[in-house]
Amino acid sequence: MDDFSSDVYKVVREIPSGRVSTYGAIAKALGLPKGARRVGWALNQSFEVVPGVPAQRVVNRHGQLSGAIHFPPDLPMADQLRAEGIKVVDLQVVDFAEVFWDPVVELCGES
DNA sequence: TTGTTGACGCTCA
DNA sequence: CTGAGCGCCAACA
Numbered sequence: 001m002d003d004f005s006s007d008v009y010k011v012v013r014e015i016p017s018g019r020v021s022t023y024g025a026i027a028k029a030l031g032l033p034k035g036a037r038r039v040g041w042a043l044n045q046s047f048e049v050v051p052g053v054p055a056q057r058v059v060n061r062h063g064q065l066s067g068a069i070h071f072p073p074d075l076p077m078a079d080q081l082r083a084e085g086i087k088v089v090d091l092q093v094v095d096f097a098e099v100f101w102d103p104v105v106e107l108c109g110e111s
Numbered sequence: 112t113t114g115t116t117g118a119c120g121c122t123c124a
Numbered sequence: 125c126t127g128a129g130c131g132c133c134a135a136c137a
Contacts, residue, residue, distance in 0.1 A: 023119055027133095033120090034132040041134060060119060067118030077118095079112035 001049075004027065005042035009049060011103050015057045020087040020093055022061050029103040032091035046068060056080040063096030 009078040013019050023036040032038065039058070040062050046053035056077045060066045068077040068091050087094035 024121095027119085032133080035134090036119035036132080037117065038119095038133055043118060055118080058118075061121090065118085070118055 001046065002042075004032075004035075004038065005045060008039055008044060009051070009053045010059055011107070012043070012046075012053050012055065013051065014103065014107065015101050016055060019099050020057045020059055020063070020081070020102060021094070021101045022059060022063075022084060024061055025102050025104060026058065029107060041069065043067065049073075052097040054080075057084075057101075059093060059096075062094040063100075065091040065093075 011026050011029060012021070017043070023039040024033070025036040027039045030039075033087040043053065043055045043058060046055050054090060055067065056065075056071070058067070065077045067089065078091060081088050081093070086099055087102060093099065
């Protein structure tokens, strides 16, 4: 796989349980502020990845589960998030601002 | 090679 | 708040 994808998986796996992040934040943390789409593509491949990537913790800037439709029918994205204590209604994180996890700040320690 | 599409995001009306 | 437009990067027909 590409180094970018590998880095994406690494960051996503750093997301604590019960928290969520966004494509843009992750892309920006990787040095590609405009590469949000690439993050989604990388996560798409993440289903085949061995360690398994908690892609359900990655949502768009609105806190909506845009990628829920790409999840296996047996493993609903919203259901997994609820299992982690994240409230999800109509494919949208309720306390998105509360559970939001920014890799740029949490990892790099930037403000 | 060109045109479209897509798990995105920001700006402006 | 909502919708439309544009920019961005990569994959696919």
